[in-house]
Amino acid sequence: MNPRNVGEIEDADGIGEIGNPVCGDMMSFYIKVDDNDRLSDVKFKTFGCGAAIAVSSMVSEMATGKTIDEALEITRDAVADKLGGLPKNKLHCSNLGADALHNAIEDYRSKQQAGEKGDQDG
Amino acid sequence: MNPRNVGEIEDADGIGEIGNPVCGDMMSFYIKVDDNDRLSDVKFKTFGCGAAIAVSSMVSEMATGKTIDEALEITRDAVADKLGGLPKNKLHCSNLGADALHNAIEDYRSKQQAGEKGDQDG
Amino acid sequence: MREVYLDHYAATPVVTEASMAMAPYLDDKFGNPSSLHSWGDAAREAVEEAREHVASLLSADPAEIIFTSGGTEANNTAIKGIAYASRKKGNHIVISEIEHFSVLHAARTLEKLGFEVTEVGVDGDGVVSPAGISEALRPDTVLISVMIANGEIGTVQPVKEIATVARGEGIAFHTDAVAAAGYLPLDVNDLGVDALSIASDLLYGPKGAGALWVRHGLRLMPLLDGGTQEGGRRGGTENVPGVVGMGVAARLAGEDLGKRAGRLASMRDLLIERLPRAIPHLRLTGHPTNRLPWNASFTVEFIEGEGMLLLLDQVGVAVSSGSACTSRALKGSHVLSACGVPAAIGQGSLLFSFGLDNLPEDVDYVLEVLPPIVERLRKMSPLFDKFLKQGGGQDSTVQ
Amino acid sequence: MREVYLDHYAATPVVTEASMAMAPYLDDKFGNPSSLHSWGDAAREAVEEAREHVASLLSADPAEIIFTSGGTEANNTAIKGIAYASRKKGNHIVISEIEHFSVLHAARTLEKLGFEVTEVGVDGDGVVSPAGISEALRPDTVLISVMIANGEIGTVQPVKEIATVARGEGIAFHTDAVAAAGYLPLDVNDLGVDALSIASDLLYGPKGAGALWVRHGLRLMPLLDGGTQEGGRRGGTENVPGVVGMGVAARLAGEDLGKRAGRLASMRDLLIERLPRAIPHLRLTGHPTNRLPWNASFTVEFIEGEGMLLLLDQVGVAVSSGSACTSRALKGSHVLSACGVPAAIGQGSLLFSFGLDNLPEDVDYVLEVLPPIVERLRKMSPLFDKFLKQGGGQDSTVQ
Numbered sequence A, B: 001m002n003p004r005n006v007g008e009i010e011d012a013d014g015i016g017e018i019g020n021p022v023c024g025d026m027m028s029f030y031i032k033v034d035d036n037d038r039l040s041d042v043k044f045k046t047f048g049c050g051a052a053i054a055v056s057s058m059v060s061e062m063a064t065g066k067t068i069d070e071a072l073e074i075t076r077d078a079v080a081d082k083l084g085g086l087p088k089n090k091l092h093c094s095n096l097g098a099d100a101l102h103n104a105i106e107d108y109r110s111k112q113q114a115g116e117k118g119d120q121d122g
Numbered sequence C, D: 001m002r003e004v005y006l007d008h009y010a011a012t013p014v015v016t017e018a019s020m021a022m023a024p025y026l027d028d029k030f031g032n033p034s035s036l037h038s039w040g041d042a043a044r045e046a047v048e049e050a051r052e053h054v055a056s057l058l059s060a061d062p063a064e065i066i067f068t069s070g071g072t073e074a075n076n077t078a079i080k081g082i083a084y085a086s087r088k089k090g091n092h093i094v095i096s097e098i099e100h101f102s103v104l105h106a107a108r109t110l111e112k113l114g115f116e117v118t119e120v121g122v123d124g125d126g127v128v129s130p131a132g133i134s135e136a137l138r139p140d141t142v143l144i145s146v147m148i149a150n151g152e153i154g155t156v157q158p159v160k161e162i163a164t165v166a167r168g169e170g171i172a173f174h175t176d177a178v179a180a181a182g183y184l185p186l187d188v189n190d191l192g193v194d195a196l197s198i199a200s201d202l203l204y205g206p207k208g209a210g211a212l213w214v215r216h217g218l219r220l221m222p223l224l225d226g227g228t229q230e231g232g233r234r235g236g237t238e239n240v241p242g243v244v245g246m247g248v249a250a251r252l253a254g255e256d257l258g259k260r261a262g263r264l265a266s267m268r269d270l271l272i273e274r275l276p277r278a279i280p281h282l283r284l285t286g287h288p289t290n291r292l293p294w295n296a297s298f299t300v301e302f303i304e305g306e307g308m309l310l311l312l313d314q315v316g317v318a319v320s321s322g323s324a325c326t327s328r329a330l331k332g333s334h335v336l337s338a339c340g341v342p343a344a345i346g347q348g349s350l351l352f353s354f355g356l357d358n359l360p361e362d363v364d365y366v367l368e369v370l371p372p373i374v375e376r377l378r379k380m381s382p383l384f385d386k387f388l389k390q391g392g393g394q395d396s397t398v399q
């Protein structure tokens, strides 16, 4: 177990959270977006099983350097494939990873819109 | 398995039969009674398990030389004891052996009575 | 003294390759397949490999195999588990009269618990007719169970035809293959059955292991509730060494099936041909030709089976009998009686079950030692006496 | 790499004397105990000798021992078998909330089949109160089942007191002794119970064997219908090698019980004393003192169990966890939740189960390797993050 990109981005452009420790899995994704709409940095924190940690790490690696639109196309199946398959009862973890990333992107977008609105209003 | 007294007495004074091959056990006992009311010869034939054969043999040995009254006191427990015990599900065999002997004695007695009656009547 | 073991239907030795494969799992590879560490991984992989071997013997999907503690548990799981899982659809079960007690008594337990059971009879050769099964069906029938072959009399059943009937009516069909697996080719799809039981210990694997194959999609209520082992269909820590041994035994049986069956059948045929010539008033039971390759079963008239067993044991020969005295329940064989063999004659039943360790000379030995034993017991028998006095000499086997 | 196996609750190695005793029964002594010949005699005698050893471990009469395929079958046989046999008397069963799944799920199956089940809760230490059981009883209660000790949290139950309650009401009382047998002295008469389950594989015997002790006179419907084996209470060819191995393991456990328990308890105490000092936000689960000698169970806050298991495995340490991710059913431990441990904290559960092969140095190794693993996982954990930001530092284990 040697996950990459573990950690937090202090001044993240978007933060996505998903899951609940009560169910056994919880993930936080942090993204930094550059001027070309590319994810220049992706970091995560995960509470969960080995698969959840591996999935988080894989998602962060897959997303880094991609544009936002490309990153939104990272699917559960793609993640599981890249990891060489996951046992059946761990497949939901790959969903969680992709969803947490997408949530972070959502968060970035809504902040963008809020910012634009703010700009217009101001 | 080396049973003694297997066989038949051609001119037996009493014959006792018990059991039924349908149930798995059948015994015939043949006795010869001398002037002192002693069983001078006891023989048997048995269709049945090893225990039934062993019991028949033991009963014939125990009975030989005994008076009729003594022979009637041969019980199931005595037979089983002499055989050094029998497994639970074979205990009924020891009953069968004693019963077949007793039947042969009954047969002898009823023939005697018939004879006496015959004597009186004659 | 020569030792001639001819009771392979009661027990087979564990083939060396299987016991060697088991050894590490009784030693350092002692992990629990559910454990999430290296010890667990090793055990889990071994169980899954065994599952593949067992599935392969039946041309089945490994995911459809449930490991059990033996044939009895497999049959109980199938009968009770399928019946309860489909109780909403109906309440009626059809089995044959000559099923093994693990099917028959499971069905009778269900009867006490409110199900209805029809036991379909057999002909004189012990054959269950597909038409007979068909007639027994009702709109509320949810399960049919008829064995591949009966171990006591050897008769092989028309399971494929019965499966066609079952399929036509949409009724689940279980078959007990315990006596047949490893000796007859079995392909669950070709057979067209929905569930099938096997046991390790008639297959040169260890005792304490068996398997139930259940077709995908067939609902089953577990018999052993507990953890999520076996896909949630059978709780309990897996018998890892047992399952590993069974896997190897199943693999070897599959690889060698045709050759094994041929060797066994040739010894069987020798005995079936010669024994009736050596012993008068002796009859073959079961089907004359369509029988398990290892099975030669007879009745010996006028005497009882246990006596023969004891005297044979004294000269080193091990066989079994379906007589009342040889059964702990003190009941004669329900199989022989279903075939119409009179109870008194059924008491003299003898079953020779051949195995891989037998040689044709073992047949010669039986032909040498058995006739005098029979003669001796007949001399003791009041029945034989009567027969002779009633002008014996003609064959009285059929009463 | 050092290998430290601390998962003896999942599996124990087979003690050499037991596997040596088994070997002949996997080889030339392969007979079926039901067979009436020398091969059968040898197998039967071996099974009966094993029965005596197992009975002796429980101070019970050998005739009251039913061999099974393991603890799960013993528990299912007891729960379902006693309930069905006494159904005419009543319909209600009382168990504790922290029973093993083989009791809990068996009871829930009975619930689906028309029985009523009351699950009695426990206190924070996992103790079932006899008063709680007493309150749950109804006029139609036919069975109570409370385990001797819980393997997940180690807590030993007041079974003797509960037995007094059961006896007073004339209700059958079964106890699951799987986690306790061989580690706590067990005398069925002293305990006052009516039925008791044990398993071979937690006792340094082979997997695939177990036993149910049932007091004379207590009626039981068999779970495995079939032949007349085990006094008609459990059909199926006996797992002779398994039973033989279990017998030897039981004998050794009985002879050595006090010494074994003492050795295990001293390692357990060392870990229970030191681990909380080495790792902050860690709590002992179960009863602080009245616990199984081999059991040291904890929760580690802010992280999840499977991650710890994987990282521990990489450094050669085998343990288990009751977290949702480590269970195939993906559910957190019902035992921890019954003890009131919040679900999020239960995810970080760790169970160290000591065995005869452990040494005090194994505790040192755990104390060396586990703290950095916990630290590493906490660094990854968003929960720990939040805790620190919310001014962590104080213990937050109790939420």
Ligand SMILES: Cc1ncc(COP(=O)(O)O)c(C=O)c1O
Pocket (backbone or CB within 6 Å): C009, C070, C071, C072, C073, C075, C100, C102, C147, C150, C151, C176, C177, C178, C179, C199, C200, C201, C210, D235, D236, D237
């Ligand atoms: C046809 C058949 N079914 C089931 C069984 C039961 O198998 P086991 O004794 O392994 O439980 C047997 C045992 O001989 C059998 O012959």
Ligand SMILES: Cc1ncc(COP(=O)(O)O)c(C=O)c1O
Pocket (backbone or CB within 6 Å): C235, C236, C237, D009, D070, D071, D072, D073, D075, D100, D102, D147, D150, D151, D176, D177, D178, D179, D199, D200, D201, D210
């Ligand atoms: C308390 C308890 N009961 C029953 C069982 C089931 O035993 P087995 O897995 O041998 O079937 C276990 C297994 O760990 C247990 O811990």
